[in-house]
Amino acid sequence: MAGDGDGDGRGDSIRVCGMQFAYEMQPPLFMDFDLSVAPGSRCLLLGANGSGKTTLLKILAGKHLVGGRNVVRVLNRSAFHDTQLACSGDLSYLGGSWSKTIGSAGEIPLQGDFSAEHMIFGVEGSDPVRRDKLIELLDIDLQWRMHKVSDGQRRRVQICMGLLHPFQVLLLDEVTVDLDVVTRMDFLEFLREECDQRGATIVYATHIFDGLETWATHLVYIQDGELRKSERLSDIEELKHSANLHSVVKSWLRAETKQSKRKLPDTTQKPSLFGASPFTSSRHMAYYR
Numbered sequence: 001m002a003g004d005g006d007g008d009g010r011g012d013s014i015r016v017c018g019m020q021f022a023y024e025m026q027p028p029l030f031m032d033f034d035l036s037v038a039p040g041s042r043c044l045l046l047g048a049n050g051s052g053k054t055t056l057l058k059i060l061a062g063k064h065l066v067g068g069r070n071v072v073r074v075l076n077r078s079a080f081h082d083t084q085l086a087c088s089g090d091l092s093y094l095g096g097s098w099s100k101t102i103g104s105a106g107e108i109p110l111q112g113d114f115s116a117e118h119m120i121f122g123v124e125g126s127d128p129v130r131r132d133k134l135i136e137l138l139d140i141d142l143q144w145r146m147h148k149v150s151d152g153q154r155r156r157v158q159i160c161m162g163l164l165h166p167f168q169v170l171l172l173d174e175v176t177v178d179l180d181v182v183t184r185m186d187f188l189e190f191l192r193e194e195c196d197q198r199g200a201t202i203v204y205a206t207h208i209f210d211g212l213e214t215w216a217t218h219l220v221y222i223q224d225g226e227l228r229k230s231e232r233l234s235d236i237e238e239l240k241h242s243a244n245l246h247s248v249v250k251s252w253l254r255a256e257t258k259q260s261k262r263k264l265p266d267t268t269q270k271p272s273l274f275g276a277s278p279f280t281s282s283r284h285m286a287y288y289r
């Protein structure tokens, strides 16, 4: 369990219980998957390419339908069914695509011929003090035209818009990759304060570990849709010896590669895209928002 909730899971910011998920016409990615994340956690979500990080974050963000109302709970509300979660700003998701869901306005593309000012000031109900702080922190020029800025500049506007409301849960899918090192560090520091001062919860999927040993409180490691580790950073044995997250995660990923190499390919049975997976019933098919 990533975090120290109240024991029965109701006090957790995020609770996933027995989740099953498959993309349409694909074998199951998650089977009986459990996860708990306590309030105030800064939780890294780690795993190899294709292990399921983005899918998990999208499920938590309510973008994919899974099972019943109690399977994926965020702030004790159903991630998929409670549309107010995202609209109210309590839950914020920042992913790789160049669009941002803003309340009732829906999905806003971030590459149109608009100014940064238009985008940022268009987010309804934001606190001007928080807005000014974010604009300064992310060093945003309000005159930028969104279709002419660099990826890093566009990313800063996306992040600013995503943080304007004081979220309770923030899901980050590798959005710092375009940021320069100073902006990234300032951004991480801002997030640390949000957790420490307001008890906000962050789940951050990344392959860049620079500076995260002292930033993160918890770590979740998944392999092919299976939860391998969900621990406090301070409890991870290897980190007690190495204190270098990069090399520790590298050793886990190398071990995965060795394991998969040891498995002999079964040339007699090819996985069928249309096979009789229990997850290809209509109840389990992926449903996108």
Ligand SMILES: Nc1ncnc2c1ncn2[C@@H]1O[C@H](COP(=O)(O)OP(=O)(O)OP(=O)(O)O)[C@@H](O)[C@H]1O
Pocket: 023, 024, 026, 029, 047, 048, 049, 050, 051, 052, 053, 054, 055, 056
């Ligand atoms: N829309 C989709 N339809 C079918 N399969 C998908 C879809 N999106 C992802 N997958 C598959 O689901 C698995 C998990 O993908 P996902 O993007 O969640 O991995 P990830 O851990 O975020 O990877 P990365 O580190 O490369 O971003 C992969 O095998 C991928 O091919």
